[in-house]
Amino acid sequence: MDVSERYREAWEGYWRAASDAPGEVIWDVDPSLSAVPHSELLRPYADASLPVVDLGCGNGTQTRYLATRFARAVGVDLSHAAIEHARRADTGKTAEFEQLDLVDGDAVRALRDRTGDTNVYMRAVIHQSEPQDRPAVARAVAELLGERGRAFVAELTPASKTVLQQAASGPDGPPPKLRRVFDHGLKPAGATDEEVPSLLRAAGLTILATGDTALPQTETMPDGTRMDLPARWFVLARM
Template sequence: MDVSSQYRKAWEGFWSATSDTPGEAIWDSDPSLTSVPHTELLLPYADTALPVVDLGCGNGTQTRYLSTVFARALGVDLSHAAIGHARRADTAGVAEFAQLDLVDADAVRDLSRRIGDTNVYMRAVIHQSEPEARPAVAAAVAALLGARGRAFVVELTPASKELLQKASEALGGPPGKLRRVIEHGLKPADASEEEVRELLLGAGLTVLASGDTALAQTEHLADGTRIDLPARWFVLAAAS
């Protein structure tokens, strides 16, 4: 199974039209607001001597931080253009980056064989994946963990969709960074909380901890308030 050509083109188009300027993508928040607090939630359960794979790494901002915590950090993304951004930004060579379609089970298994049991970081990937591809995305997390790895998965909730709708309908239309997401045909917050949880459990994962959070964006509402999107996080392991 592969993602649709339309979905692939949407992401290639977005990242090809994005500059290397930090924060140009609406979700490219500083690690202090994102992977730092997320890692603090994961660390009580994870072995940092294992590698970590950042699924849907984009331009690699969070992957580079993860490399300071785990023995080895690898960022993967569907988009070749995104991987190009990530490699250019990693001037110190602290992480590794590779193109990977999470829906391609053979490619995921190949990565698992090469890297062994690994921790996984996945931020807001299921909610914008095509509905028919979501089970395979959840299965990819389980396949990579093996017996010893642990995952931190955070996904937007429907309340995020309501907030983005409000921002889009404001006087003057959506702010620029959100407009770019819409124009490229990307669909944020498109999965329910129930669906996300069922997908994770259905993939053979068990929930060790979970809670509510918000994903800080690099865009603001008309009144200057930063857009923080309601989300739900999970720390996961392979079910025994």
């Protein structure tokens, strides 16, 4: 099974239109706001001598930081254009990047065969996936972990929709970075509060720790404050 052609093309179009400028993509925040605190939540549970795979890595900003905390870092993304961005940005060749459809179980298993048991970092992928694909995304996390790996997963909650609506309510409509997301047919905050933990458990994952957080964005609200989207995080192991 693969993702739909519409979904694939939406992401390719988004990343082809994006520049290489840091922060131009709405979720391309500095690692100090994302991978740094997230890895601090993961590391008490994880073996840092194992690799880490960044699922939905985009242009690789967080992957490059994770490469400083784990033995090896691999960033994967559905979009070829995103992987091209990531490889250009990784001037120090600190990480590896490759295109991967998380819904393609054979491709996920092939990656696991190459990496062995691995830790996983996944930020805001399930909520953005099409509903029929979300179980396969959760299964991909479980497949990659094997027996020894641990995962950090952060997903937007439905409360994020309220923040996005507020951001779009200014006199000029959505701010530019958010408008580009909508213009390419991407639909953030699509999963319900209970859907994400239910999908994770159904995939054979056990929740070791969880909590509420916010995923900072590089866009601002109409009042000039930073856009922070309500989210929930999970540290996971395979049952």
